[in-house]
Amino acid sequence: MIRSAILGASGYVGGELLRLLARHPGIEAARLFGDSKAGQRLGVVHPHIGGPTGAIEVERFSLEALDGIDLVFAALPHGESQKWAEAILATGAKLVDLGADFRLHDQQDYATWYGEAHAAPHLLDRFVYGIPELHRDAICSAQAVAAAGCYPTATILALKPLIDAGLVESNSLIVDAASGVSGAGRAVKEGTAFNTVDGSFAAYGLLNHRHTAEMEQALGATVLFTPHLAPMTRGILATCYATAAREMTADEPLEALRAAYADEPFVRVSDAPPATKWVTGSNGAVVSARYDARTKRVLALGAIDNLGKGAAGQMIQCANLMFGLDEAAGLSAEGVFP
Ligand SMILES: NC(=O)C1=CN([C@@H]2O[C@H](COP(=O)(O)OP(=O)(O)OC[C@H]3O[C@@H](n4cnc5c(N)ncnc54)[C@H](OP(=O)(O)O)[C@@H]3O)[C@@H](O)[C@H]2O)C=CC1
Ligand SMILES: CC(=O)N[C@@H](CCC(=O)OP(=O)(O)O)C(=O)O
Secondary structure: OEEEEEEOOOOHHHHHHHHHHOOOOOEEEEEEEEOOOOOOEHHHHOOOOOOHHHHOEOEEOOHHHHOOOOEEEEOOOOOOHHHHHHHHHHOOOEEEEOOOOOOOOOHHHHHHHHOOOOOOHHHHHHEEEEOHHHHHHHHHOOOEEEEOOHHHHHHHHHHHHHHHOOOEOOOOEEEEEEEOHHHHOOOOOHHHOHHHHOOOOEEOOOOOOOHHHHHHHHHOOOEEEEEEEOOOOOOEEEEEEEEEOOOOOOOHHHHHHHHHHOOOOOEEEOOOOOOHHHOOOOOOEEEEEEEEOOOOEEEEEEEEOOOHHHHHHHHHHHHHHHOOOOOOOOOOOOOOOO
């Protein structure tokens, strides 16, 4: 059994990692770290986790606690893992980091979009960007993976094959994406309180959301990205528009997606517009696309569970590849519907 440690085990992503690892045949959650909830039993912090794991106490992180650990999952607030990454990698453990610290390859981009200098720019090259459908071979041989952000995962899966196939003008991408409220993390905030969100639908982060940089890096394109907060707990739906590079049949973008994802275990191409509820609780992504001859635009859609393919599921998918396990180990659950 591969022994993993979870940094941020008391958060939403940590809880989802624990739920998925409980059924994983090859990776166990051996050490669990938190911050303000250190000292509490896991069954109290995450009442949905039962069994023996529920009795484990959340610890405060120390490097010594990584003794005998093969794999570290980091699900920490942005800026935290860059303080620890070098020391973690020096233990020989593999690291899958979900924060944004190591997703951008260029330290100047990081400073621009995150508003501060990177504390460990010399490590940026050691991290492979963690979307297996894009970088499977590199992930297989990596010691460190920076799992992709939630909005970028939905967007990149919907658009990348269309760019690669030369169907869209890469300087014309517009992405409107909506997220469930769990995407904002577990801490109590006025902007994500029930009375703020219930019965409402709002855009935020206009023109400057940090995920824009990640999308642009992965797509090699210019993106106008507008995130929205939707009154639901889980799910992301990215609706993407691009100027068509040429005339094509209405279904040609859909065929490009089918060709790109024919052998992918987690990406499904759908004729019908995808819904977030199709992937709730799973590591699935559903994508679709059309060409509109009237406006000469291509429309593409991507739906994921922000905590699944947008976070914990993708982290485990990457870890499976890094350890030569079955890529789908622990991730076979279908979505929960209705
Ligand atoms: N939620 C989502 O859908 C997605 C989240 N992400 C990213 O994953 C990361 C985790 O997200 P999420 O689980 O939602 O966040 P939460 O706020 O729910 O959890 C954060 C976790 O980090 C711990 N923590 C906070 N500050 C520190 C610190 N200074 N040192 C050590 N541990 C600390 C918290 O401990 P404690 O609770 O004990 O204080 C908690 O376990 C973030 O970077 C987020 O942006 C990425 C994709 C999707
Ligand atoms: C709904 C909501 O607030 N979502 C978060 C993004 C989700 C996230 O955790 O960001 P990373 O993927 O970069 O880690 C936000 O817009 O800041």
